[in-house]
Amino acid sequence: MKWLSRATVALSILLLVLAIQALRLTSQQPEPEDINRVTVKRDQAAARLANMLKIPTDSSKDPAQHFRRQTALMRTAWPSVYQQLSLVQLNEHSQLLGWRGTEPTLRPLLLLAHLDTVPADQQSWQQQPYSGAQIDGDIWGRGALDDKGSVAAIMESVSLLLAQGYTPQRSIILAFGHDEEVGGEQGAAAISQYLADAKVQPWMVLDEGGLVLHEAPFPIDQPLALVGTKEKGYLSVKITASATGGHSSMPPKQTAIFTLAEVLQRIQAAPFPAAIDGPAEQMFDWLAADMRWPEKLLFANRWLFSPLIIHSLERSDGGNALIRTTIAPTMLSAGSKDNVLPETASVVINLRLHPRDSAEAALAHLHAAISDLDDNASAITIEPLHDISGKRSSDSSLDNVAFNALTQSIRNNFPDALVAPYLMVATSDSRHYRSLSDRIYRFSPMRLHIDDLSRIHGRNERISVDSYVEAIQFYADLIRASGNSTAE
Ligand SMILES: [Zn+2]
Incomplete structure (x- = not known):
C-alpha cells in the first residue's frame, strides 16, 4: 500500500512536470495582417x-x-x-x-x-x-x-x-x-x-x-x-566488388555479383543513426506549441519521449529522411553476356547526409558496415563519386x-x-x-x-x-x- 502510494505520487509529479513543460510552449504563429491584394486575372x-x-x-x-x-x-x-x-x-x-x-x-x-x-x-x-x-x-x-x-x-x-x-x-x-x-x-x-x-x-x-x-x-x-x-548534404559513392571472371559453366562459390549482393545486404541492415536534433529540433519546437493534447505532451517532452517519436517518424519515408542520413542504391551494373562471369559488379549509392554526418563519417560508416566480409574485403572498393557535401x-x-x-x-x-x-x-x-x-x-x-x-x-x-x-x-x-x- 505504502509502495503504491509512493508510485502514485511519483507518477503525478512526473505528469505535472510534463504538463508544465508543454504549457510553457507558446505559439510562435503571428496573427495574419491586412494585406494589399493584387487582382489576379x-x-x-x-x-x-x-x-x-x-x-x-x-x-x-x-x-x-x-x-x-x-x-x-x-x-x-x-x-x-x-x-x-x-x-x-x-x-x-x-x-x-x-x-x-x-x-x-x-x-x-x-x-x-x-x-x-x-x-x-x-x-x-x-x-x-x-x-x-x-x-x-x-x-x-x-x-x-x-x-x-x-x-x-x-x-x-x-x-x-x-x-x-x-x-x-x-x-x-x-x-x-x-x-x-x-x-x-x-x-x-x-x-x-x-x-x-x-x-x-x-x-x-x-x-x-x-x-x-x-x-x-x-x-x-x-x-x-x-x-x-x-539542406541535407549530397554524396554518391560507387561500390565495386571484384572477382576472377571466366566461364559460367564452372562458377566459383564466390562471384563478383554474389559479393556485391552481400555488400548491399550489409548496408541495408546498417542504417545511419537517427536523432531529433538541429533543424528537426527547431521544427518541433515551433510545432509543439500548436499541437493538440496528448501529442503536445509527447513533443514538448522530447528529452523523455524521443525514442517513441523517432520510431513513429521512421514509419514514413519523409519523416525518416528528416532525422538521419539516408541510403539509396540508384544504379547497378555487372556483366555483358549471359554465360560469362563478370570480373566486377558495382552499385552507385546516393546518400543524403544529415547535418550531423560529414562525408568522411558517412564513408567510414559504409566501410564499417561491410568490414565483416573479411575474405572479400580486399576485393571491395568504395569510391566517392559526386560529393557536393563541401558546399553544404x-x-x-x-x-x-x-x-x-x-x-x-x-x-x-x-x-x-x-x-x-x-x-x-x-x-x-x-x-x-x-x-x-x-x-x-x-x-x-x-x-x-x-x-x-x-x-x-x-x-x-x-x-x-x-x-x-x-x-x-x-x-x-x-x-x-x-x-x-x-x-x-
Ligand atoms: Zn527545382
Whole structure:
C-alpha cells in the first residue's frame, strides 16, 4: 500500500512536470495582417503558365533552342517587367532581373527560381507532360511545381505591382537559373558570382524548397508551411566488388555479383543513426506549441519521449529522411553476356547526409558496415563519386527582420497553415548563394497533399489554378512587405 502510494505520487509529479513543460510552449504563429491584394486575372495568368509548360526545357538534354523560345515567350507574356527592370543574361539562358528601389543603401531582396526541368516519361502521364493542359482546375505539365510555377508566379506578381504603380524602396532582384536540375554551375553559380563581383549583399534569399503540406506525418490537423533553413548534404559513392571472371559453366562459390549482393545486404541492415536534433529540433519546437493534447505532451517532452517519436517518424519515408542520413542504391551494373562471369559488379549509392554526418563519417560508416566480409574485403572498393557535401548549406538565422517578413507573408496568405523551419532533404540552387548571405530560406508558396509530393520529378506533375493564384498573391505580398521595410 505504502509502495503504491509512493508510485502514485511519483507518477503525478512526473505528469505535472510534463504538463508544465508543454504549457510553457507558446505559439510562435503571428496573427495574419491586412494585406494589399493584387487582382489576379485567373484565366490569363493560368494560360501564361500553361504556355511555359509547353516548352521542354529539360536540362539533361541540350535544350538551347527551347530556352531561347522560352525566353522569347516570357518577354511577350510579361512585357512590362522586361521594360521596367534591368536584365542581364548569363550563359545566354539564365536571367537576372533587377528592380531598382528608391533607397539604394537598403540590401536587396533576392528571389530565386529555375527555368529548367527534369525529363518526363511521356508514356506514363495521364496528360502529356508538355501539353499545358487545363483540366478540372489544374494546369498540367513538367515544371508546374518544380519550378516554372514559381518563375511564372514571381513574374505575374511583379507585373501586377508595376501595373499598380508600385515602386519598392528596397531593390528586388529576380534570379532564374537554367540548369538547377543538373547542378546549377552555368546558372545559379554564375549568377551568384556576378552578384558577388557587384558586391551585392542580399537582405534575404528565397528559393524553392518547403511547401504548404497537407496531412503531414505529424499529429497536427492543420497544413504545415515548411521553410527550409538548411539542406541535407549530397554524396554518391560507387561500390565495386571484384572477382576472377571466366566461364559460367564452372562458377566459383564466390562471384563478383554474389559479393556485391552481400555488400548491399550489409548496408541495408546498417542504417545511419537517427536523432531529433538541429533543424528537426527547431521544427518541433515551433510545432509543439500548436499541437493538440496528448501529442503536445509527447513533443514538448522530447528529452523523455524521443525514442517513441523517432520510431513513429521512421514509419514514413519523409519523416525518416528528416532525422538521419539516408541510403539509396540508384544504379547497378555487372556483366555483358549471359554465360560469362563478370570480373566486377558495382552499385552507385546516393546518400543524403544529415547535418550531423560529414562525408568522411558517412564513408567510414559504409566501410564499417561491410568490414565483416573479411575474405572479400580486399576485393571491395568504395569510391566517392559526386560529393557536393563541401558546399553544404549553413544554418540560416531565424531571428531577423527578413525572416519575420517571410513568415508574416506566409501567415497572411496561408492563414490556415502553421509555419515552421525544417531541414530540406533535397538540394536546390540556393547552396550556390551561401557566400552571399546567411539568410537563405527555401519555400515554394504552393499547397500540396503529402501523397502528391511524388509528382515533383515524377509523373502527372500539375498545379491547381487556386494554388497558383495563392502563389502570385504570396510573392506580391512578400515583395511589397520587403520593398516597404527599411529595417536591415
Ligand atoms: Zn527545382
